[in-house]
Amino acid sequence: MTSARVLYAFVCGTPAASGIGALVGPAQDAGWHVRVIATPMGARFLDVDRLAELTGGPVRTDFRAPHETSNGLPPADAVVVAPATFNTINKWALGITDTVAVGMLCELAGMGMPMLAVPQVKPELAAHVAFRRSLEDLRSMGVRMLFDPQADMPGWEEILVELHGMLDG
Numbered sequence: 001m002t003s004a005r006v007l008y009a010f011v012c013g014t015p016a017a018s019g020i021g022a023l024v025g026p027a028q029d030a031g032w033h034v035r036v037i038a039t040p041m042g043a044r045f046l047d048v049d050r051l052a053e054l055t056g057g058p059v060r061t062d063f064r065a066p067h068e069t070s071n072g073l074p075p076a077d078a079v080v081v082a083p084a085t086f087n088t089i090n091k092w093a094l095g096i097t098d099t100v101a102v103g104m105l106c107e108l109a110g111m112g113m114p115m116l117a118v119p120q121v122k123p124e125l126a127a128h129v130a131f132r133r134s135l136e137d138l139r140s141m142g143v144r145m146l147f148d149p150q151a152d153m154p155g156w157e158e159i160l161v162e163l164h165g166m167l168d169g
Contacts, residue, residue: 017038
């Protein structure tokens with residue numbers, strides 16, 4: 001592996017997750033070594049074999065087995081969570097680590113890792129008091145949000161631009 005920065009790309013269970021490959025290539029071109037971590041529902045939308053080929057490593061979807069001594073991931077330099085679902089945002093904010101993805105997000109937030117979350121939720125769910133509270137709780141932990149409840153999820157290139165702007169400034 002080169003000395004490239006490492007980006008963990010977390011995906012959750014929405015059809016937009018299937019487009020994560022459109023983030024991987026441009027991120028690699030920008031000098032990132034990308035690793036994909038998916039919630040169990042997010043994995044249903046992925047071509048994990050193709051992503052493993054693109055990234056050079058497996059898509060992490062579950063906790064490691066007792067005999068595994070490592071999670072197989074190089075240490076991260078930054079995190080993107082896109083698309084982030086209503087469920088994941090709320091569980092992450094509350095520290096409910098019932099999936100490897102949310103468990104890792106909780107740990108990484110506790111480490112002060114630069115993190116960008118890109119929720120994709122219906123306006124009706126975005127209006128829910130628990131979701132609004134969770135966004136604020138995550139912001140208070142230093143998580144940057146790229147979210148407009150009245151708009152579609154931003155494109156992958158815009159997400160990468162936001163990540164770089166966040167890190168540069």
